[in-house]
Amino acid sequence: MIARLIDLRGAVFLLLLACFATIVPMMSLLAEPGSALHLPSYAVSLFGKYLTYALLALSVDLIWGYCGILSLGHGAFFALGGYAMGMHLMREIGDRGVYANPVLPDFMVFLNYDALPWFWLGFDMFWFACAMVLLVPGLLAFVFGWFAFRSRVTGVYFSIITQAMTYALLLAFFRNDMGFGGNNGLTDFKDVLGFDLQAPGTRATLFALSCLALGGGYLICRAVTQSRAGKVLIAVRDAESRARFLGYRVEYYKLFVFVVSAMMAGVAGALYVPQVGIINPSEFQPANSIEAVIWVAVGGRGTLVGAALGAFTVNGAKTLLTGWFPEIWLFFLGALFVAVTLFLPNGILGLLRRRRRAARAEPATTAPAAAE
């Protein structure tokens, strides 16, 4: 059971995550500031952000890599999870805001709200916000998927309507009277569960939690893909009509995996917001969702570990390149996607596997690269 769940690659991945989860907080908290080992807390949050991106990539790989559903709207689930957490953090501010209103967040006072909108009720409770982090993206995915999959919307048409979905949410959240802070979004968070968000200790804890979430997300994805239902998902990806004529209700399998994946993206968003300190409608930008797909393609579609690896690689490159040459980043991203499509159809992990096979004096010439 365990051996089937965690293969060698998975074991290496989880071990690395565990190392990260202990070493990075230690370097931040224990090492003397100024020593070579010391990690400033902005770096801890930066790495934490990468981890949440990796979890988002994992959720994209689950549906795209294993069920062939190319969702270009996963950024929306990420953002909704982020907003749910952001709403709790706003309520936590209480009367420490600029306007010192004990109930209403600053932007509501500014916009002359006299009472809290109904959908903000309950978010003062942490557990409620956590439930919404899962429930809101899950429910949206359920309703959206229900109509799309039952109408047999597939392929590029599905990709386009998911783009439309995230764009519609972008426009909606931009509006001030939606009650989510409009253009500025939610920010100026103070603390979570009483811990100061600026404190190195809190940041280190959030980092460790992100590691934990990524590891947990990985195990959930493995459990799903290694089960017999996972074989059905691959069957749907490779020959949907064959699966139907075998008696599988394909739309329910798609719906299941889409909802699970959306919830994972929501958790990623919820961990992203306290580490970045802001959530605004730009997170719904269609380009964000496309970027998440690029991470997966770069790392290796349908490998799970590859998706996380791709998220680290591309975002690491983004941080460095936008620092050095801000104007070339988008060109680089475009070129990267073209290069990966042309030369690395199975991503970085596919390259590693090819190297290893070549090193083994190529006895296996027939093994197809698509196998996974």
Place this chain on the structure above:
Amino acid sequence: MAIQAAGSILYLDNVHVAFDGFKAINGLSMILKPGEMRAIIGPNGAGKTTMMDIITGKTRPDRGDVLFNGQVDLTKQDEAGVARLGIGRKFQKPTVFETQTVEDNLLLSLKGRRDVYAMLFAKRTGEEAARLDELLALIRLEARRGDLAGDLSHGQKQWLEIGMLLAQDPKVLLVDEPVAGMTDAETMQTAELLRAVAGAHSVVVVEHDMEFVRALGVKVTVLHQGAVLAEGSIDHVSAVQEVVDVYLGR
């Protein structure tokens, strides 16, 4: 009509389907008895594949009755529903799950629950393992059980797909051009295999290959322009002047 339907496994009466005005199926009627094997022949565009689509719930007829077991209305079912009733279908082009092993292809086809929850927690039972061995022997792919289905030869894929049909243990098998692209020896082996499964199952075979149809030695239905042109033994239908005209061109 209901009297005729009683005791049949598959009953089609005066079925019509038009696509954009083109009458693909035009007053088709056919009765298949339990355990019977039937060969369907006909020139291109005669409506053979459309007939399969109607029976399996892929295409809705504009008019007419399609009954399973004399009572179940197949026109109200989707593909998965029809499959769960016990009607298996093999496609014209061999369609297997290429990136999964031969064994997994059969495992996914085994009769049993098909819902997400059951499949998430399914564990392989001894009964399933025994059934897999049996099927692998029947389709002569024991040696390839761990190989990816995509690595099989064309003929082996056809056999695997037939094995997947049998794994479902259906009451009716619809087999679309099972020997397309097979060698002569493979063709004869396939005829043998299909004859062996008829009896326990009802089988409908659509085929162009006259030698193969002759080897099956069963009642033949000739379709033309969406309706039945002739029915009877292969020798009988090949003597009918209209059939000769249709095949050779007027």
